[in-house]
Amino acid sequence: MADVLSQNEVESLLSALDPSASSGGGTSRPSTRNNDFNSQISIYDFKRPERVSKEQMRAFRALHESFSREFGAALSGMLRSIIEVKLISVDQLTYSEFVFSLENPTCFNLLESETLDGHIILDISPSIIFPIIDRLLGGDGNSQGAYPNRALTEIEIRLVSRITGLAIEGIESAWSNLCDWKLRVSQVESNPQLVQIVPPNEVIVLISFEVTMGETRGIINLCIPFNTIEPLSNKLTSDTWSAYKKKSPDMRQQLNLEASVSKSKISLKVDLDNSKLTAGEVLNLAVGDVIMCNKGSAQSLTVELEGSPVFTAYPGVYKGHKAISIEKMLAIPKDIIEARVKNAEMAEA
Template identity: 55%
Template sequence: MSDNVLSQAEVESLLNAMETSAEPAKGPAAPAADTGSPARTMRGKDKVTPYDFKRPERVGKDQMRALQSMHEGFSRNFGAALSALLRSIVEVKLTSVDQLTYSEFVFSLENPSCFNLLVAEPLEGNLILDINPSILYPIIDRLLGGGKESTPASRRPLTEIELTLVSRISDLFLIELKDAWENVLPLDLRVVRVESNPQLVQIVPPNEVVVLVSFELAIGDVRGMINLCIPFNSIERISNKLTANTWFAYGSSEATPESRAALGVHLDKAQVELDVILAETKISMEELLDLRVGDVITTEKDSRTPLQVNVNGTPTFQAFAGAFKGRKAIQIERSYERKKPGV
């Protein structure tokens, strides 16, 4: 026997029919029923939203917006990192950030699946990272050197070799997730257990509220979901930090000495092209063709005038020519003085 759910309009029709059938039985009191007709009309216009006490909305709207903003940036960074790992274009898109019970989350997953149990210190409890087999096996195929052809996802638990390859994906996910949460709370993330049957893992009571962050991955024509499950009791203590203002302040935060030092290390290794302009003059083509080794070209440049030093083609310094340990050299005196327009 199938369960039929009545719509709101059908429920109101049944209520009106019951009240209409009950009016003749009241006899003389029937006119009084007409005075109640406006109430029935008003009830028909009101839209009543059912409230399920098993699914209270415990995470506020500000916190949900902050989580959505954080993981939108995370999806872009994770997509770029995964594309570099697989050497293929991977699109990662945040599809939803919802509140639901843990039992609803577990029973919505496929079995078998790649169910990763995470520890995110200093958050309490555990988090869940679920990778759908429909996208996981194509990723494994790419890591093993497979082509672009799409094959049906296998419905079996992962082998030991496949688990080792999956760890590269989950580790990459955790690295980008740590960066996304850095402005809210520094996390120490790691995988402590991998299960194929989601129903064998119960990190919270079935009716406990969790935040489900869902991402859609696309590699060519193949698509699949990755879900991050965050129990409410894990983020309850830091709910005051999960605000949109905290997240948006990330872009305007001042540089720390550590970040400047890290940037300086990368800049020190950068390759640049350096050239020095000794002088400029004009000669005829005939004079140019007659030049020989040892000839001297006279210019109007004074030897006491500093030379122009270009870095990657841009005038940057002024220097003087000289020699150092028997080799031609320049001594930088000051930064290049650019002439203001109109001077």
Template identity: 40%
Template sequence: MAEVLSQNEIDALLAAMSSGGIQAKPVEEEQKRVKVYDFKRALRFSKDQIRSLFRIHESFSRLLTTFLSAQLRTSVHVHVASVDQLPYEEFMRSIPEMTILASFEGSTLNGRMLLEMNPQITFAMLNRYFGGTVALNYVERKTGLTEIETVVLERIFTRFLHVFHDAWKDLIEIDPMLLELETNPQFMQIVPPNETVIVVSFSVRIGESTGIMNLCLPYIALEPIIPKLTAHQWMSQQRKTDSSEDVALLKGSVKRIDLPLIVELGRASITIEEFLCLEAGDIIQLNQPIDASLNVRIGPNVKFLGRPGTKKGHIAVRIEKVLDEGVEDNE
């Protein structure tokens, strides 16, 4: 508690100040902190919403890495470099004059969105698709894409949008659809120049080729789902994802994988001379008794035993036994 001065002490203090015995300290004026605000660059997304967008597109980058690695059969790495909000005009000035732009729209979102890819990685992908290597030095071209390159890129970007849908599906069903490809940014005005957009920049490495891929999401497109881009909403949406649904999705994906199935009627060993002398009507005796079960192979491994027969006029095999893991052959 502060000490209360008596009247005598107050009079003595004032007298000392008048005679110069005590130097009064000047009152420091509070410095006003002025923050510059650019009305042309309005910040419409909070930091929390930016973090949610970052997490969504981190998932997109991981899915895209897996997809491209399988398609190109080479080392591919995609990761989120930054998530920024800026005017559309500023974004268009930041990209090269010669680049690859794909516009698309979502069924549940308003307006168009853009996916921009640096030619360095675009032509590395095309070269790999056409059977070449990704270790090439990109030379800037004055002309646009050929008809074949356009068709292939449309297929690639369409698959990209499928991956984009998978990254967003826990929050909203987007169902994106590719609209057009363009190489000149001046012909791709999807929103007014001063409209705020979210630009998600990805660093992409395909083999030895590296480049930047940008995803441009206008405010008008994201406006219907902005309330969902909060940490609380994001975490609650993540908790809604049931592990059983993930298992079912994984099983569905595995079931669509093609595997070779081979039914062995038996084996026989002959010499090259006997093989060269084979004629129509010759009989090759197999090592398999006529009443024995046949080996049914999945890939190189024997997984089932079965009996040959017919069904509705077609050659068929009836599975009689499922073999344990590790059984390689039925002698």
């Protein structure tokens, strides 16, 4: 026959499972071990899995802060007005949460990439897109909070394509250090719920920007499904991405720089001798006096450019003018610059 537990034994078992459980006038002490176990539990929502790491989210923020500056400057130039584009949030959520958070109707642009599988979405809220259209058509762009509650017309979509074109250029420029997007608009919708690019529970990265034009404000959302950029996930780390990336030199800029530098004046100095005179000899010098040099005409001289020795040369006369004939190069200017940089870094250390 099985053993029967006493009342005290039953209360001890209950108190071990639930520290708050007690009966009668008895008291129970909470289990320290159980409290430690509960303190290590973290809530996890299986409907919103965290697939993007914090480091990758920081990379998204840095990349699109660069985009917001470039896009704001390009938009200001097109509209001939001061436009401010500011990154306000970078979040990860499900696609269904993103779609149901949008206005209807809205300006919902579906972008596809030639180099990556999948699509991304550029959504422009009506509160800013209609004032921008008004500005493009010659108005002041001041809607004062009133805008039509309707889908865009065909003419308006053509005008908006100029704005989305600038946004695409900015996105491609921001991501060019990691991938060549080669984006294009494949579809423009007014109802976001009609477009299903990924399953509703798929994780997306939502980057939101606030666009300010005078007193008018609106939101631009960039939705990037995680499965679209998953091949690049290993590059979204602090070791491989940079907001201020190195760009290939533009040919026009390079030629302009070369033309400007070639016209710059630099100091050229040639030391003929290091002879020494007394103060009395200097005071007694007069026009026509000859100072004897220690170096002969067959000995080479050092030519300095901006204080750095670069060439050796021989002294002489050319068409009645004192001149030098370059013998050889002592150092390449690039090596001189590297040496100066290294010396400056050592001095700071």
